[in-house]
Amino acid sequence: MLTLGHYLLASGALFSIGLAGVLLRRNVLVVFMGLELMLNAANLSLVAFARFNPLNGLPDFDAQSFVFFVITVAAAEVAVGLAIIVALFRARRSVRVDDIHNLKF
Amino acid sequence: MLNVAFWIFTFLMVFFAVMVIAHRNPVSNALSLVMAFLCLAALFFTLDAGFIGIIQILVYAGAVMVLFLFIIMLLDLKTERGRRINSSLFFGGLLMSGAMAYLVAAVVLRSKISERPLPPLAVAKIDDVREVGMALFTAHNLPFQVIGVLLLAATVGVVLLSRKEIR
Incomplete structure (x- = not known):
């Protein structure tokens, strides 16, 4: 029998894996992928809460519109972030975060 | 039925998320991310959120992944070789993410609302x-x-x- 806890634990696992990627990896693109995993873990718990707290026998569509907004903002963030990574690569010829630790160069 | 789908897709999602972190080759990272997002979309379908699942596939597995792969090709990234692992930083990061996982699990397992079963819907197809x-x-x-x-x-x-x- 599925409970809300199952989905929340799956979401927590996904979030922790994303956090591990952000903390452990040195490649800035993989750090960015870890960020995406964390955003999606938050989306999973939102959709789970929407389904497990029905309003008049229907899932909470306000929560699902919130997920829609999160996905839109995440897509814009990916576009801007990747453009910044390309600009950094042009300036530094590297995507390792160890080489990109100065604010001004 | 729903139970089986949940366990299969959660297992696959966690597996591919670990592959995103563990692989050395950036293209493998990006393709594992596609698979993790597809499994996540399947989990959305098990939660009767078909629209969100389709948006997830279109935006993440489609647009965002094409962007990631395009940037990887553009920067011509090679597989990382012979990197030195700073062991104190490595274990510090592992400890932090493990603590995060423990924290979430402890809160979820102790709270009352996480025992809530899947409530039935009023209509057969929403x-x-x-x-x-x-x-x-x-x-x-x-x-x-x-x-x-x-x-x-x-x-x-x-x-x-x-x-x-x-x-």
Whole structure:
């Protein structure tokens, strides 16, 4: 029998894996992928809460519109972030975060 | 049935998420991310959120992944070889993410609401594209318009950032 806890634990696992990627990896693109995993873990718990707290026998569509907004903002963030990574690569010829630790160069 | 789908897709999602972190080759990272997002979309389908699942596939597994792969090709990234692992930083990071996982698990396992079973729906098939659309265009119309401006600003910003010389 599925409970809300199952989905929340799956979401927590996904979030922790994303956090591990952000903390452990040195490649800035993989750090960015870890960020995406964390955003999606938050989306999973939102959709789970929407389904497990029905309003008049229907899932909470306000929560699902919130997920829609999160996905839109995440897509814009990916576009801007990747453009910044390309600009950094042009300036530094590297995507390792160890080489990109100065604010001004 | 739903139970089996949940366990299969959760296992696959966690597996591919670990592959995103563990692989050395950036293209393998990006393709594992596609698979993790597809499994996540399947989990959305098990939660009767078909619209969100389809948006997830279109936006993440489609657009965002093409962007990631395009940038990997553009930067011509090779597989990392012979990197030194700073062991104290490595175990520190592992400890932090393990603590995060423990914290979430402890809170979820101890709280009352996590024992809530899947409630039945009033109708057999929900028309969730219509319902989410109604929510977006009535109750949340202002954020919906603002998100359009945000996307325009992001587009202009990306074009400005990716010019050859930044003045």
